[in-house]
Amino acid sequence: MTDVPAPGIERTLVLVKPDAVARGLTGAILARYEQKGLRVLALELRSIDRGLAARHYAEHVGRPYYPGLEDFIVSGPLVCLVLEGERAIAAVRSLNGATDGVEAVPGSIRGDFGTSKSLNLVHASDSPESSRREIGIWFPHLVA
Numbered sequence: 150m151t152d153v154p155a156p157g158i159e160r161t162l163v164l165v166k167p168d169a170v171a172r173g174l175t176g177a178i179l180a181r182y183e184q185k186g187l188r189v190l191a192l193e194l195r196s197i198d199r200g201l202a203a204r205h206y207a208e209h210v211g212r213p214y215y216p217g218l219e220d221f222i223v224s225g226p227l228v229c230l231v232l233e234g235e236r237a238i239a240a241v242r243s244l245n246g247a248t249d250g251v252e253a254v255p256g257s258i259r260g261d262f263g264t265s266k267s268l269n270l271v272h273a274s275d276s277p278e279s280s281r282r283e284i285g286i287w288f289p290h291l292v293a
Protein backbone atom coordinates (compact mmCIF):
# COMPACT_ATOMS: atom_id res chain seq x y z
CA MET A 150 0.00 0.00 0.00
CA THR A 151 2.82 2.41 0.82
CA ASP A 152 5.10 1.35 -2.04
CA VAL A 153 3.98 3.87 -4.66
CA PRO A 154 2.63 7.35 -3.93
CA ALA A 155 -0.62 8.39 -5.60
CA PRO A 156 -0.29 10.59 -8.72
CA GLY A 157 0.66 14.20 -7.81
CA ILE A 158 1.64 13.18 -4.30
CA GLU A 159 5.26 13.53 -3.13
CA ARG A 160 7.25 11.94 -0.36
CA THR A 161 10.03 13.65 1.56
CA LEU A 162 12.60 12.53 4.11
CA VAL A 163 12.65 14.51 7.34
CA LEU A 164 15.00 14.38 10.30
CA VAL A 165 14.15 15.82 13.69
CA LYS A 166 17.80 16.38 14.57
CA PRO A 167 19.47 15.52 17.92
CA ASP A 168 19.19 19.09 19.26
CA ALA A 169 15.41 19.06 18.80
CA VAL A 170 14.99 15.60 20.31
CA ALA A 171 17.19 16.54 23.30
CA ARG A 172 15.17 19.71 23.85
CA GLY A 173 11.88 17.79 23.89
CA LEU A 174 10.60 19.47 20.72
CA THR A 175 9.82 16.32 18.74
CA GLY A 176 6.09 16.46 19.41
CA ALA A 177 5.77 20.17 18.68
CA ILE A 178 7.64 19.76 15.38
CA LEU A 179 5.71 16.69 14.23
CA ALA A 180 2.45 18.49 15.07
CA ARG A 181 3.30 21.21 12.56
CA TYR A 182 3.74 18.70 9.75
CA GLU A 183 0.51 16.92 10.66
CA GLN A 184 -1.41 20.18 11.01
CA LYS A 185 -0.27 21.11 7.49
CA GLY A 186 -2.01 17.96 6.25
CA LEU A 187 1.03 15.82 5.59
CA ARG A 188 0.80 12.15 6.37
CA VAL A 189 3.41 10.22 8.34
CA LEU A 190 4.36 7.17 6.28
CA ALA A 191 7.25 5.94 8.43
CA LEU A 192 8.85 7.15 11.66
CA GLU A 193 11.61 5.92 13.92
CA LEU A 194 13.89 7.10 16.74
CA ARG A 195 17.43 6.18 15.73
CA SER A 196 21.04 6.83 16.71
CA ILE A 197 23.29 6.81 13.65
CA ASP A 198 26.99 6.16 13.08
CA ARG A 199 29.44 8.30 11.10
CA GLY A 200 29.09 6.12 8.02
CA LEU A 201 25.37 6.80 7.73
CA ALA A 202 25.96 10.48 8.49
CA ALA A 203 28.40 10.73 5.58
CA ARG A 204 26.00 8.93 3.22
CA HIS A 205 23.13 11.20 4.16
CA TYR A 206 25.24 14.38 3.94
CA ALA A 207 27.36 13.18 0.98
CA GLU A 208 27.21 16.54 -0.81
CA HIS A 209 28.59 18.28 2.30
CA VAL A 210 31.55 15.96 3.01
CA GLY A 211 34.73 18.02 2.61
CA ARG A 212 33.12 21.36 3.37
CA PRO A 213 34.67 23.32 6.27
CA TYR A 214 31.59 22.80 8.46
CA TYR A 215 31.30 19.07 7.78
CA PRO A 216 33.29 17.75 10.78
CA GLY A 217 31.07 19.76 13.12
CA LEU A 218 27.94 18.68 11.26
CA GLU A 219 28.94 15.04 11.55
CA ASP A 220 29.72 15.36 15.27
CA PHE A 221 26.33 16.98 15.76
CA ILE A 222 24.22 14.51 13.81
CA VAL A 223 25.74 11.48 15.61
CA SER A 224 25.62 13.18 19.03
CA GLY A 225 22.34 11.63 20.16
CA PRO A 226 19.11 10.08 19.00
CA LEU A 227 17.22 11.67 16.13
CA VAL A 228 13.81 10.97 14.64
CA CYS A 229 13.74 10.03 10.97
CA LEU A 230 10.46 10.04 9.10
CA VAL A 231 8.87 10.06 5.69
CA LEU A 232 6.04 12.49 5.02
CA GLU A 233 3.65 12.23 2.10
CA GLY A 234 1.32 14.81 0.60
CA GLU A 235 0.59 17.40 -2.06
CA ARG A 236 3.94 19.01 -3.07
CA ALA A 237 5.32 17.66 0.19
CA ILE A 238 8.96 18.50 -0.62
CA ALA A 239 8.34 22.25 -0.97
CA ALA A 240 5.74 22.26 1.80
CA VAL A 241 8.16 20.84 4.37
CA ARG A 242 11.06 23.07 3.29
CA SER A 243 8.73 26.03 3.82
CA LEU A 244 7.58 24.82 7.24
CA ASN A 245 11.22 24.26 8.26
CA GLY A 246 12.42 27.73 7.23
CA ALA A 247 15.85 28.97 6.19
CA THR A 248 18.97 27.08 7.29
CA ASP A 249 20.04 29.83 9.69
CA GLY A 250 17.62 30.14 12.58
CA VAL A 251 18.18 33.89 12.83
CA GLU A 252 17.23 34.39 9.18
CA ALA A 253 14.37 31.87 9.24
CA VAL A 254 11.05 33.68 9.35
CA PRO A 255 9.01 33.59 12.56
CA GLY A 256 6.30 30.96 12.11
CA SER A 257 8.72 28.46 10.64
CA ILE A 258 10.20 25.71 12.81
CA ARG A 259 13.73 27.10 12.63
CA GLY A 260 12.42 30.65 12.98
CA ASP A 261 10.47 29.84 16.12
CA PHE A 262 12.74 27.42 17.97
CA GLY A 263 16.37 28.40 17.43
CA THR A 264 19.09 30.85 16.47
CA SER A 265 21.76 28.48 15.17
CA LYS A 266 22.82 27.81 11.57
CA SER A 267 24.24 24.39 12.49
CA LEU A 268 22.09 23.05 15.34
CA ASN A 269 18.99 23.89 13.38
CA LEU A 270 16.45 21.31 14.52
CA VAL A 271 15.31 19.71 11.27
CA HIS A 272 16.35 18.37 7.88
CA ALA A 273 14.18 17.90 4.81
CA SER A 274 14.86 16.72 1.26
CA ASP A 275 15.29 19.60 -1.18
CA SER A 276 14.24 17.99 -4.49
CA PRO A 277 12.57 14.86 -5.89
CA GLU A 278 16.04 13.43 -6.58
CA SER A 279 17.29 13.99 -3.04
CA SER A 280 14.00 12.72 -1.62
CA ARG A 281 14.38 9.46 -3.50
CA ARG A 282 18.04 9.15 -2.55
CA GLU A 283 17.45 9.94 1.12
CA ILE A 284 14.38 7.72 1.54
CA GLY A 285 16.49 4.95 -0.01
CA ILE A 286 19.09 5.46 2.72
CA TRP A 287 16.74 5.67 5.71
CA PHE A 288 13.72 3.60 4.65
CA PRO A 289 14.81 1.47 1.68
CA HIS A 290 11.58 -0.54 1.72
CA LEU A 291 9.66 2.61 0.67
CA VAL A 292 11.61 3.12 -2.56
CA ALA A 293 10.49 1.02 -5.48
Ligand code: CDP
Pocket residue numbers: 209214217218247248266267268269271272273275
Ligand atom coordinates in the same frame (compact mmCIF):
# COMPACT_ATOMS: atom_id res chain seq x y z
O1 CDP B 1 19.52 21.84 5.95
P1 CDP B 1 19.52 22.80 4.77
O2 CDP B 1 19.20 22.12 3.46
O3 CDP B 1 18.68 24.01 5.03
O4 CDP B 1 21.02 23.38 4.68
P2 CDP B 1 22.31 22.87 3.88
O5 CDP B 1 22.98 24.06 3.32
O6 CDP B 1 21.96 21.76 2.93
O7 CDP B 1 23.25 22.31 5.03
C1 CDP B 1 22.98 21.07 5.65
C2 CDP B 1 23.18 21.22 7.13
O8 CDP B 1 24.57 21.46 7.38
C3 CDP B 1 22.47 22.41 7.77
O9 CDP B 1 21.11 22.13 8.04
C4 CDP B 1 23.28 22.61 9.03
O10 CDP B 1 22.93 21.70 10.06
C5 CDP B 1 24.68 22.28 8.54
N1 CDP B 1 25.45 23.50 8.18
C6 CDP B 1 26.34 24.03 9.10
O11 CDP B 1 26.48 23.48 10.20
N2 CDP B 1 27.06 25.15 8.79
C7 CDP B 1 26.92 25.74 7.60
N3 CDP B 1 27.65 26.84 7.31
C8 CDP B 1 26.03 25.22 6.66
C9 CDP B 1 25.29 24.09 6.98
Ligand code: MG
Pocket residue numbers: 275
Ligand atom coordinates in the same frame (compact mmCIF):
# COMPACT_ATOMS: atom_id res chain seq x y z
MG1 MG C 1 20.28 20.76 2.31
